[in-house]
Amino acid sequence: MPLVQIRDVTKVYPASTRGGEPVRAIDGVDLDIEEGDVYGIIGYSGAGKSTLVRLVNALESTTSGSIIVDGTDITTLSERELRKLRLGIGMIFQQFNLFSSRTVRGNIAYPLQVAGRPKAEIRARVDELLDFVGLADKASNYPDQLSGGQKQRVGIARALATSPRILLADEATSALDPETTHEVLGLLRTVNRELGVTIIVITHEMDVVQSLATKVAVMEKGRVVESGDVFDVFSRPQSPASQRFVSTVVKGVPSDIDLEALRARHSGRFVTVTFRDGGASQSDVFLEFGREGIGFELVYGGVNEIQGRAFGNLTLELTGADERIDAVIDRLRERVEIVEVV
Amino acid sequence: MDAVIDLAPLFAEAAFETLWLVFASLLFGGIGGLIVGLALYVTRAGNLFANRVVFGVLNVIVNIFRPIPFIIFLTAFQPLARLVIGTGIGTEAAIFTISLASTFGISRIVEQNLLTVSPGVIEAARAAGAGPLRTILTIVIPEALGPLILGYTFVFVAIVDMSAVAGVINGGGLGAFAIQYGFRQFEPAVTWTSLAIVIILVQVVQFLGNGLARKVLRR
Ligand SMILES: Nc1ncnc2c1ncn2[C@@H]1O[C@H](COP(=O)(O)OP(=O)(O)O)[C@@H](O)[C@H]1O
Ligand SMILES: [Mg+2]
Numbered sequence: 119m120p121l122v123q124i125r126d127v128t129k130v131y132p133a134s135t136r137g138g139e140p141v142r143a144i145d146g147v148d149l150d151i152e153e154g155d156v157y158g159i160i161g162y163s164g165a166g167k168s169t170l171v172r173l174v175n176a177l178e179s180t181t182s183g184s185i186i187v188d189g190t191d192i193t194t195l196s197e198r199e200l201r202k203l204r205l206g207i208g209m210i211f212q213q214f215n216l217f218s219s220r221t222v223r224g225n226i227a228y229p230l231q232v233a234g235r236p237k238a239e240i241r242a243r244v245d246e247l248l249d250f251v252g253l254a255d256k257a258s259n260y261p262d263q264l265s266g267g268q269k270q271r272v273g274i275a276r277a278l279a280t281s282p283r284i285l286l287a288d289e290a291t292s293a294l295d296p297e298t299t300h301e302v303l304g305l306l307r308t309v310n311r312e313l314g315v316t317i318i319v320i321t322h323e324m325d326v327v328q329s330l331a332t333k334v335a336v337m338e339k340g341r342v343v344e345s346g347d348v349f350d351v352f353s354r355p356q357s358p359a360s361q362r363f364v365s366t367v368v369k370g371v372p373s374d375i376d377l378e379a380l381r382a383r384h385s386g387r388f389v390t391v392t393f394r395d396g397g398a399s400q401s402d403v404f405l406e407f408g409r410e411g412i413g414f415e416l417v418y419g420g421v422n423e424i425q426g427r428a429f430g431n432l433t434l435e436l437t438g439a440d441e442r443i444d445a446v447i448d449r450l451r452e453r454v455e456i457v458e459v460v
Numbered sequence: 461m462d463a464v465i466d467l468a469p470l471f472a473e474a475a476f477e478t479l480w481l482v483f484a485s486l487l488f489g490g491i492g493g494l495i496v497g498l499a500l501y502v503t504r505a506g507n508l509f510a511n512r513v514v515f516g517v518l519n520v521i522v523n524i525f526r527p528i529p530f531i532i533f534l535t536a537f538q539p540l541a542r543l544v545i546g547t548g549i550g551t552e553a554a555i556f557t558i559s560l561a562s563t564f565g566i567s568r569i570v571e572q573n574l575l576t577v578s579p580g581v582i583e584a585a586r587a588a589g590a591g592p593l594r595t596i597l598t599i600v601i602p603e604a605l606g607p608l609i610l611g612y613t614f615v616f617v618a619i620v621d622m623s624a625v626a627g628v629i630n631g632g633g634l635g636a637f638a639i640q641y642g643f644r645q646f647e648p649a650v651t652w653t654s655l656a657i658v659i660i661l662v663q664v665v666q667f668l669g670n671g672l673a674r675k676v677l678r679r
Contacts, residue, residue: 211580217603219603
């Protein structure tokens with residue numbers, strides 16, 4: 119059974135102005151998150167990602183539908199029971215949200231104090247976590263004495279204090295520079311692989327999903343428009359939203375403007391070939407052109423990795439007799455996705 | 461200068477009355493203001509115990525009473541002081557009225573300072589499993605402590621001011637003393653000495669308040 123089951127959930131906020139429309143922040147969402155998943159939820163600002171993730175630890179209440187965490191429908195729990203539930207779900211934030219009045223140690227200790235653990239146990243657990251996130255030398259520092267990356271490490275340690283099975287990450291790297299992002303993503307990967315924590319990562323950045331997530335849901339206007347295995351979704355994006363996200367890391371068919379620039383420099387015909395891990399390889403395709411004596415030159419595109427599997431689109435300029443080119447394109451269509459760009 | 465020396469014992473008495481007036485009022489008004497300010501904060505829309513009715517009522521009460529000039533407040537609430545303290549004049553009656561008046565002012569200062577605590581930090585406490593009361597006591601107040609201390613230091617000066625006005629109901633203290641012996645009996649030295657004592661008092665408290673706030677804010 120999935121660890122988190124989201125069933126036909128909606129969340130409606132009352133209108134912010136008198137007589138205005140209520141906001142359907144979440145509009146009939148279904149998701150299954152299995153134990154051990156790193157589940158990415160990607161979407162543009164306002165898509166409802168933060169709202170959805172806040173429903174999972176009941177910081178917000180659902181308007182309708184059910185959310186089943188580890189077999190319990192949390193929409194039926196009392197506030198007291200919800201507090202206990204939250205001890206088993208860690209959360210990290212874009213702005214870190216550290217307690218500035220507490221030291222690093224005090225921040226990490228907080229959930230343990232809330233849980234009523236004995237002092238000696240708290241001390242030992244905090245030491246363990248400080249080591250895990252590599253901040254043992256910063257235990258007595260205050261948050262304002264730390265860099266962004268260090269702050270997020272404290273946030274992660276705090277979220278893991280009570281050994282939760284689920285970690286919610288709301289734009290956890292969006293306030294960090296690329297290098298620090300990389301470090302924090304690495305730490306989250308360790309949390310997933312070594313501690314077995316199921317992670318739900320909210321983001322508007324493709325690289326986060328690409329490098330960390332195993333499953334993904336694409337959200338738009340409060341709905342999940344596409345979901346599944348990360349490679350499957352992003353190597354065959356169906357919705358316009360998914361296609362736009364993919365295009366931020368993998369170039370697709372050249373746009374009209376790009377095409378115009380290409381035409382200025384090249385006189386042949388253009389085709390865009392999509393390569394996917396498991397399908398025909400580049401050498402298979404190039405060999406076909408060579409055999410027919412068709413000249414080819416790579417003019418646009420690139421190949422990237424998603425979940426360690428190659429995926430990309432290459433646009434080639436083909437030169438040679440038209441009927442030969444037509445014949446090769448027809449033949450290749452059976453083995454690879456190929457479109458002529460005009 | 462002779463007048464100052466002749467009046468020395470009375471001077472000392474007035475100075476102690478001022479201290480008593482100010483610190484007792486700061487204590488009661490401070491606690492009252494903290495409670496009302498907290499109530500305003502937590503009942504505000506979107507906050508931990510959001511409640512439109514309670515917030516609305518408190519808000520209106522504070523808005524009505526806070527701007528009343530203290531001299532009018534003092535006389536208008538004399539009957540209430542008589543009812544609660546047993547007398548409408550004297551130092552205790554003055555402490556009662558100053559505490560009441562400052563409660564309204566302090567509640568706004570408390571509310572404003574608590575509002576500076578980022579909602580994200582409160583969300584982090586909730587996500588860690590903390591209930592509303594625990595969140596207020598262990599996160600909201602400590603996070604706002606630096607500005608709160610500065611706010612109370614500021615209030616101290618306002619209360620010193622009120623304590624001088626309290627001479628009107630025989631509240632005692634340096635204010636009444638300066639009027640009676642300095643102004644009415646044409647002894648500017650008495651007025652100036654009173655002034656000097658008040659200045660020193662305010663400076664000492666300001667210094668301590670700033671120092672404490674700096675320690676809390678670690679700046
Ligand atoms: N507390 C709230 N009250 C009213 N509307 C809200 C509230 N929180 C979010 N919304 C609205 O719900 C929608 C989704 O917001 P959010 O979940 O924050 O999106 P995302 O995290 O994807 O940017 C937005 O239209 C936002 O304005
Ligand atoms: Mg968001």
